[in-house]
Amino acid sequence: MKKIKYLAFFTTIYLTLILHIPLFAQTGLDTVGGPVSLKQCVEFALRNQPIVRQASIDEQINEKDIRIGLSGWLPQLTSSGLYNYYFKGSPQAGASGANIPAGTGVRNLSTVGLQASQALYNNDVMLASKTAKYSRQYYKQNTLSSQISVVSDVSKAFFDVLLSQKQLDITNEDIARLQRSLKDARSRYDAGVSDKTDYKQATISLNNSLATRKQTEEAIKSKTAYLKQVMGVDGTKQLSLAFDSSRYEQAAFIDTNQKLDVNNRIEYRLLQTTKSLQNINVNYYKYGFLPSISAVGSYNLAYFSHDFSDLYNRSFPTGYAGITLNLPIFQGTKRLQNLSKAKLQVERADLDILNAQNAINTEYVQALAGYKSNYASYQLIRQNVDLAKDVYKIVSLQYREGVKTYLDVIVAQSDLRTAELSYYNALFQLLSSKIDLQRSLGTLAVE
Structure with a gap:
């Protein structure tokens, strides 16, 4: 009965696990669906973009490397064993750590031993200890740099897709107006009020807009594919x-009086961390003449016998403890050459930092100039949309009353479409230039 109960119990557990495996698997999925905002796109990218995930894995790999290096401070314990059969001659006294009587005709010898060592000072292990802090810092900064790049790329790609979508909406509205104009022009021609030039011009304009719509639709597919790529979304998924518009208009503004501080730039901090690691490398070679000191110990059991069957009947134990010192005396100037090389690498790192300062300043000036230029354009173009709408309504009404020619309608309609396209282009250019300015200042948030 007990066996049956145990069998039923384990069967129940097994079936429960099997039935819930799909549910467990589903909870780990990270999907994006429905209309998503910029914030949702960025959050998804920070979780799924391969570059960010690789940077996170690099952090974990570095942590393993640190532990590998620091493991040298822990006691090292090894064991050994051997068996020898002497078909000629016999082992000498003390060869196995035990005194073997001469002339005994020993043919079989076996030893089993345990050796231990503890590093007291070792330049390599000291290097691992000193670099641990800065290597962790470097890889954390590298991850942050990857995240900033992803936020910038996703934001710009997001705005680029939205711009094309708004262009498509404007083109569709333009097509609807042209279709109405074509219908009116055809009716006026059939009524004998105007000649056929009007409705032919309307047809030409309509065909041009239809071609523009097709181009924009294909551009949206291309830009959406790129957005999926930088987000880490499967290309087959819908997005x-x-x-x-009102929220993005409010989000487009930034304080242009902020002062540049190069220490806010992750690229600059990465270079400083690299220099710190290279300075530690200089000290490593500078003190490379110091000896390595370790405490050692060993315990061995020796077995010997003429007959193999009696080999392990009796053991002869030996053990010792001591300190070993390894002092480099002459290495063919290898240490000095490495020291000179390490100093040159630090000098080069200083120049990298200086060059980065200049590049960051230039990037900031260019980003600020771009933002101010786009902001001025946005402010002026925003007024044109309402003006162009009013002009089109008036001209269209005057055309129906026979006051204006159809050419005036085409011009007004073209001005309206241009104004609307220019407005959204200016808005999204302003948003993109804001991203560039924030990145140049080192204030682009990773949310």
């Missing part, structure tokens, strides 16, 4: 974006 739709949420758009809130």
